[in-house]
Amino acid sequence: MVEATQIESKSKLNFEQCLKCSICTVYCPVSAVEPQYPGPKQAGPDQERYRLKGAEYFNEALKLCLNCKRCEVACPEHVLVGDLIQAARIDYSTHTPSLRDRMLANTDFVGTLAHTFAPLTNFALGLKPMKAVLHSVMGIDKHRTFPSYAFQTFEQWYKKHAHEQEQYHRFVTFFHGCYANYNYPQLSKDLVKLMNACGYGVRLLSKEKCCGVALIANGLSGQAKKQGEVNINAMREAVKRDEPVLTVSSTCTLTMRDEYQHLLHIDNADVRDHLMLALRWLCQKVDAGEIKLVFRKDFKEKIAYHTACHMERMGWVPYSVRLLQMIPGIDFMMLESQCCGIAGTYGFKKENYERSQKIGSSLFKQIEAVNPDYVATECETCKWQIEMSTSHLVKNPISILADAIDVEETRKCNAQ
């Protein structure tokens, strides 16, 4: 009996597998600029032992964590350091979300409202007096500009084109997320263009809610769990139809694949493997010879690739890079993998603005030095941060690919 025990050591999010090597702290972008932050090792596995002793040992300074999960990438022992910190905030924090936090967190609800009055919202949010009010009353930093809201959401556009999609014989299901619906539907349209060229029709989930990443970050995990369950149930239908569930945003993807399970305790085991970035799916299909991409001859652009933190965590950077490098006319360069500092709603908060910019500063410098035509990244909040902090525009690799392919030739190659 004794032989059968103590064979493996288990603990919550592997916190006890920590060997205290501290390499996570070396890779933590917050620790590098913020002495008030205890660092991932202490905030995670070290203080977890005290939290198990009593809730009074929870340290509110854990809110300084960006949830970039670079600590988890660095950890040689597979300790889920970032998840531990987020779980502690969910379980112990006594901080009640403010109106601002609720507004930033409810991307879905705010998105619906904002796009309904899109011209007005976009105009008002850009006004200096409005920014001043948001800054002083709401605590949303005045340097930030809200992403503009589209007149027509992707969902509205799709309704008009759904019948065209059903013409195909093969299908993928698309989780668009909030940004590619309310703010930048063009990204979703690019995805549809790319998939159609590859011979796949695009379907949407029967019901889609915001993935909930901002809810989790702002202390509203109960609501996040409800939304997560809706999403996973809807994805289950797609999985039953034997369709992959594809995404364009790296953060939504990580949240739904990993945080649902680790933080919200949603059972997504049957869906997880089918849920991925469209880039990963496409790259694997191309590698397997099942899809062929033909590119325009006249596409010539210099592109610098920024590794979003959650791309690093999922380990999917090579898929994007491989696809982009297939484009004959591309002048491709990898930026150093580092956090841009915004971390979703984190950087919008007045109290975090300065720290946010400090974290991203060396990235911004490198971008200016490289001087590309575009920066490529899969994360929309990285896009806002880089566009605000540098003179360069940022595109999702999906949009770059959609632009670079020769649609007709690709369609021919992939026709069945």
Added chain:
Amino acid sequence: MKKNREQTYDVIVIGGGITGAGTARDCAMRGLKVLLVEKFDFTNGATGRNHGLLHSGARYAVTDKESARECIVENMILRKIARHCVDETDGLFITLPEDDLNYQATFVAACQEAGIRADIISPEEARRIEPSVNPSLTGAVRVPDASIDPFRLTVANVLDARRHGADALTYHEVVDFVVENGEMKGVRLRNNLTGEVFEQRAQLVINAAGIWGHQLSVMAGVGVNMFPAKGTLLIFGHRVNQMVINRCRKPANADILVPDDTVCVIGTTSDRVPFETVDDLQVTPEEVDILIKEGEKLAPALASTRILRAYTGVRPLVAADNDPSGRSISRGIVLLDHETRDGLKGFITITGGKMMTYRMMAELATDLACKKLGIDKKCETAITPLPGSETSVLTEKTSKTSYEYSQRVMEGRHGTMTSRIRQQAIEDKALVCECENVTVGEVKFAVEQLHVHHIINLRRRTRLGMGTCQGELCACRGANVLCEVADTPVQKGMQDLTAFMAERWKGMRPVAWGDTLNEAQLTGMIYESLCGFNRVADEKKEIAK
């Protein structure tokens, strides 16, 4: 101390465990001039190597009514006078399918008779209030068990003794007694750090040296019939349980799981061992096996929880004078007046008992000492809080900042004394031990107030090196800080550090598999390969090799 050598004390108390410290405190509070001597460090013996369980007495209720009564009385007293050392967790006595559920009624009746509150609760309720408990339990009784930190408790007693005028010497070993005309006149002490030997006189000598009191009694020619019983325990990496979990059956091996500070401890085994081994006890694989096997019956999660280390201590069991074979050994308190027993005036032995009843033992010994010295003053140790426990510092609020977090951790260790720890300067806030959150300020406090000479003392006073990494990161930092704040010569600091790491490895070795082995290998890399410490070590000592 030189100035005091000419001075004659009223009482010399031998032994820096909880009994000696408690006796020194009581004597000092009654106005006696006291010297407390300890051959190594406070809590180096059985006091620092037990469960850390504040018994309700329930464990003894059926088999040893007297001990049970003593326990519950002292339990209630310690919750008040030593609140900063006590974590009021409560305890469960669980019946498992393999146990006889009828025993529960006997047990509860015995508890009630001894004055111990014992509430039968349903298995569902037990699972609710203690989720780690074996879910297949068939019955549970809730009792006022708790956990207590023996290191803090001992030091608080020493501090209070000093506050009442006592002197305390660590690393001073009694090498001989001064006996003149059949009367104990004092002791010859050897400073174990310098080798210097000198005499110290007193009207009375109290032997409170636990199992080592046996040799002392032999040295004094009075002979006390003691039997060393070895008990081994395992420390798990974090708190699996929030309440003490016991088995509701006749006391046996490995049937108590105690949440102590940031860890939990399963124990104990019980084996008679020869006297020659008490200074160098080894944990055996059989003991580890039985502890794991029985432990997971209490809380199944233990089967897959990292074990930090194993340790073993010696109970000073005493046989009655009319029972030289030691067949009917009690765990009761033994107070021997060697004047009436052996005709040796001025010598008292206080032994037997348990950590739980240390205060009562101290009271008995001090009553006798006062009677001999003609002092008529009542014992007040049961109503006077120990230093650190004057008021409660408990709070339910979470910490706003890392500074507040450090503050909470220190309050957990030092109670009201935390206000004496400097925490303002940035260097004082810096962490030495990250697992247990020991700051430079806390180290300075320990050096100034808590008899810290070596890094090993620092561990017992602060928990430095007691966490998950077992000194991997903090030991070298701690040694460095000691060189700066305690003026330890660098070469000496390095030797201490080597010995410290060897001691840590001693406890890890019996459980060196999985993560603990990984940790030890990383530790070995750091100290041997990176720091080159194998070259500083004595030939015999090893570091995580």
